[in-house]
Amino acid sequence: MTDIVDDLKWRGLFAQSTDEDALRKVLADGPVTFYCGFxxxxxxxxxGHLVQVLTVRRLQQAGHRPLALVGGATGQIGDPRPTAERTLNDPETIALWVSRLRSQIEPYLTFEGPNAATMVNNLDWTAGLSAIEFLRDIGKHFRVNKMLTKDSVARRLESDQGISYTEFSYQLLQGMDFLELYRRYGCVLQQGGSDQWGNLTAGIDLIHRLEPGAHVHALATPLMVKADxxxxxxxESGAVWLDPELTTPYAFYQFWLNVDDRDINRYARILSFKSREELAELERLTEERPQARAAQRALAEELTTLVHGAGECAAVIAASKALFGQGELADLDAATLTAALSELPRVRVTELETVVDLLASTGLVASKSAARRTVKEGGAYVNNAKVAAEDAVPDAADLLHGRWLVLRRGKKNLAAVEVTADAG
Known part of the structure; x- marks a missing residue:
C-alpha cells in the first residue's frame, strides 16, 4: 500500500473527508472497497469526469478495490442543477448511455487480481422497489431540514423555477446506493467531487442509522476551474468529450495544448501519471520557457494516448506538425486532416479561385490588396508550398483527399478551403 492520502493532497485531489485520520488508517490497513458514481x-x-475516473485508477493502483457505478436509476432523474430542472430522458436512452459510459470507464481499471474492479448499476436494486417500500425503508431516515441545506437545493428554492420533488429526492437515491454497496460488497468509502458532498454524507448518515457500528467514509476532490x-x-465549442465522435482526438489534443500557463502545472498534477520528479522538471521548463509549452505538450500527449490510444495520438501530432510545414499534409488520413481543419477558419467554394481571392475570403488577410502584398513578400503558402505569383490558381491535383486546401500566411496563421459541389 502507498500513502495515497499524501499523494492525493500533493496532487491537489483532496478537498475534504469525513475524518481524515480515520481515512488514513483504513486506507493504510487496506485494501479498502470504495466506489465512485457516474x-x-x-x-x-x-x-470533467476524467478527474474522477483517474482518481479511481490511482486508488486502485494504491491497492484498493473500486466499484465503478454507472447510474441507470439516478440517471433517469439527474442530480439537481443550480439553475433549472433537467430534461428527463426515456429509459431506453438511459440504458444505451449506461452501456456507453461503462465502455468508456472500463479501460482505465483492472478487472483481474486481488483488487479487481467491479462495474455496478443502481438500477439493479431500485427497479423492483415500490414507491411505498422506498418511502418506508429509505425516506423515513432522511430529515428534510438537512436536505434543504444542500447548496444546489438551496439555490433552486430561492429561484423562480423552484425544485421538483423528483430532483429533491435524488440524494435519497444516492444515499441508498452507498447503503446497498456497503451491504453487497463491504464498500466503506465513497469518492466524488466536492459539489457532491451533501450526497456523499447523506449515504454515510443512512448507513449509520441502519447499520449501527459501521465505519464508512467520504472523500471529495476539488472542483476544477480555470484561472480566469x-x-x-x-x-470554445463547448464541453470536451471523451467520445471521439463528439470531440475528435485532434480537438482533444488541442484542448490540452492550449491550456493557460497559469493552469497547466495544477492540471498536470491532477491528471498526469508522471512521477513527481518528471512533473517538477516540466514545471521548471514552464517557468523558464513558457513559450515552448513543454508541460502542455507532455500532458496533451499523455492524455490523448490514454483516452484515444497511441496510434491516434501519433496521427494528431503528425497533423499538428504538418499544418505548420513540419511534415507532409498529403500523408495525413482523411479523418485526421478533416478534424484538424475543422478547428481552423474555413471557407467553402464550388470552384478553385486565385490564391489572392482565397486568402481574402478566408480572412487570413483584410483585403485582396493585402493578399497580393503577402504573396509578393513571400508569406503565402498553399499546402505548405510557397506561392510565387499573384495570379496563381491552385490545381485540382492540389486538393488533399480531393477536397481540401490548407492556406498559411507567415509561420502561424492558418485557414482551410473546402471545395464542394455546394458552397452553402
Whole structure:
C-alpha cells in the first residue's frame, strides 16, 4: 500500500473527508472497497469526469478495490442543477448511455487480481422497489431540514423555477446506493467531487442509522476551474468529450495544448501519471520557457494516448506538425486532416479561385490588396508550398483527399478551403 492520502493532497485531489485520520488508517490497513458514481445524463463522459475516473485508477493502483457505478436509476432523474430542472430522458436512452459510459470507464481499471474492479448499476436494486417500500425503508431516515441545506437545493428554492420533488429526492437515491454497496460488497468509502458532498454524507448518515457500528467514509476532490474563473473542461465549442465522435482526438489534443500557463502545472498534477520528479522538471521548463509549452505538450500527449490510444495520438501530432510545414499534409488520413481543419477558419467554394481571392475570403488577410502584398513578400503558402505569383490558381491535383486546401500566411496563421459541389 502507498500513502495515497499524501499523494492525493500533493496532487491537489483532496478537498475534504469525513475524518481524515480515520481515512488514513483504513486506507493504510487496506485494501479498502470504495466506489465512485457516474450518471448517464449524456451519451459520453467529458474531461470533467476524467478527474474522477483517474482518481479511481490511482486508488486502485494504491491497492484498493473500486466499484465503478454507472447510474441507470439516478440517471433517469439527474442530480439537481443550480439553475433549472433537467430534461428527463426515456429509459431506453438511459440504458444505451449506461452501456456507453461503462465502455468508456472500463479501460482505465483492472478487472483481474486481488483488487479487481467491479462495474455496478443502481438500477439493479431500485427497479423492483415500490414507491411505498422506498418511502418506508429509505425516506423515513432522511430529515428534510438537512436536505434543504444542500447548496444546489438551496439555490433552486430561492429561484423562480423552484425544485421538483423528483430532483429533491435524488440524494435519497444516492444515499441508498452507498447503503446497498456497503451491504453487497463491504464498500466503506465513497469518492466524488466536492459539489457532491451533501450526497456523499447523506449515504454515510443512512448507513449509520441502519447499520449501527459501521465505519464508512467520504472523500471529495476539488472542483476544477480555470484561472480566469470559467468552467474546466470547456472549449470554445463547448464541453470536451471523451467520445471521439463528439470531440475528435485532434480537438482533444488541442484542448490540452492550449491550456493557460497559469493552469497547466495544477492540471498536470491532477491528471498526469508522471512521477513527481518528471512533473517538477516540466514545471521548471514552464517557468523558464513558457513559450515552448513543454508541460502542455507532455500532458496533451499523455492524455490523448490514454483516452484515444497511441496510434491516434501519433496521427494528431503528425497533423499538428504538418499544418505548420513540419511534415507532409498529403500523408495525413482523411479523418485526421478533416478534424484538424475543422478547428481552423474555413471557407467553402464550388470552384478553385486565385490564391489572392482565397486568402481574402478566408480572412487570413483584410483585403485582396493585402493578399497580393503577402504573396509578393513571400508569406503565402498553399499546402505548405510557397506561392510565387499573384495570379496563381491552385490545381485540382492540389486538393488533399480531393477536397481540401490548407492556406498559411507567415509561420502561424492558418485557414482551410473546402471545395464542394455546394458552397452553402
Amino acid at each position: 450518471d448517464p445524463t449524456a451519451a459520453s463522459l467529458h474531461v 474563473g470559467t468552467k474546466f473542461g470547456k472549449s
